[in-house]
Amino acid sequence: MSEALTPQEALDIASNTTQRAQAAPATHWWAPPVGGLLAGLTVPLIVTAIPDIPANLLLLVAGTVTGAAYFILVGRVMQTWRSGGVMPRAYFQEPVQPWKQLVAFELPPLLLGGLCASLNGWMSILGGVLIAGWVWYQLARKRARACPN
Incomplete structure (x- = not known):
């Protein structure tokens, strides 16, 4: 058992x-908008390419590259926070129940992505815009919490 800390x-x-x-x-100011743009581009590019992959191979590759770039960007942002000694709380460390955090961050893009997969044309673009936002x-919320200055 450790001793209690003194006030000093x-x-x-x-x-x-x-x-x-x-x-x-x-974190750079451009990280949230670029992350949103990359995530938003990924969905319509892949959704447009899936029905006829041989004819739309370039769109599929572009969608895969933008999706990978998004994950690389998020990884670099997290690495910057960790190297500075500041890291936003993980889902399980938030004062809110973990399932609420998971539903708030992961569920909307998954539902929109699934909805976009069943839609064509402008609706998939609209879904990409919603995911990007x-x-x-x-x-931006995580950046504001991690870097209040």
Whole structure:
């Protein structure tokens, strides 16, 4: 069993943590909109390519590349936060139940992606725009929490 911290030790830890958080490199301002754009482009490109893959191979490749670029961008953002000592809470660490966090972030894009798969033309583009907006909002929210400055 560890000993309890003295008040001065607790203040020192809090002060060091605050200084580290303030000195952490901020996420670039362009990360949320670019993440939203990449996620939003992925859906209509892949949905358009799926019905006739041999004829639309270029669209499928472009959709796959934009999807991979999105995951690379999000990985770099998380890596920047971790290297600075600041990391947004994971789903299971939020004060809200984990299933609510999962439903709030993952379910809308999955439902929209499934809806876009059954639609053609402008509706898949509209679904991509909605997914882009949702991802942008979520990344901006995480950025605001991680980098309050």
